Amino acid sequence: MSKKRTALKFKCPNCDSEQLESIETNVVLSSEIATLNEDGDFDYESPLMDGGEIDRFQCFKCSYVLRDSDGKNLTNNEEVVEWVKKNCKQNLIET
Ligand SMILES: [Zn+2]
Numbered sequence: 001m002s003k004k005r006t007a008l009k010f011k012c013p014n015c016d017s018e019q020l021e022s023i024e025t026n027v028v029l030s031s032e033i034a035t036l037n038e039d040g041d042f043d044y045e046s047p048l049m050d051g052g053e054i055d056r057f058q059c060f061k062c063s064y065v066l067r068d069s070d071g072k073n074l075t076n077n078e079e080v081v082e083w084v085k086k087n088c089k090q091n092l093i094e095t
Contacts (some may be wrong), residue, residue, distance in 0.1 A: 003043060005091045006035055008081065008084045008085065008088070008090060009084070009088055009089075009090055009091065010084055010088055010089050011088040011089065012059040012061065012062060013066050013087060014059065014062050014063065014064040015059060016063055017060060017061040017062065018061065019060035019061060020057060020058070020059065020060060020080075020083040021057070021058060021059075022054050022056070022057050022058075023054070023055045023057070023058060024052040024054050024055060025052070025055045026052060026053055027049055027050070027051055027052035027065060028049070028050045028051045028052075028074070029047045029048070029049055029050075029065075030047065030048050030050065031044040031045060031046070032044065032045040033045075041053050044076040053071065053075075054075045054076070055075070056073040056074070056075065057074050057075075057080055063091055066083050068083075071080075073086070
């Protein structure tokens with residue numbers, strides 16, 4: 001049996017965009033070098049991301065930052081869920 005999950009919808013209070021992004025800092029990006037070209041213009045495999053701490057969640061379009069009632073940036077997913085439930089009108093869709 002598959003577990004039913006409900007997708008929430010983000011809607012930016014500033015510009016109505018439905019695109020949300022998370023901004024992370026202190027990320028280590030490592031890329032394996034596929035070809036060590038003599039001219040120094042190396043070819044890379046797809047990079048891997050490691051570490052990283054969420055600094056904030058924001059609107060992809062206008063950079064509106066999600067904040068709690070104390071004005072602090074939201075930094076975890078549970079807070080984002082609460083925020084979206086409170087601030088965005090939901091037409092619940094089961095996925
Ligand atoms: Zn926006």
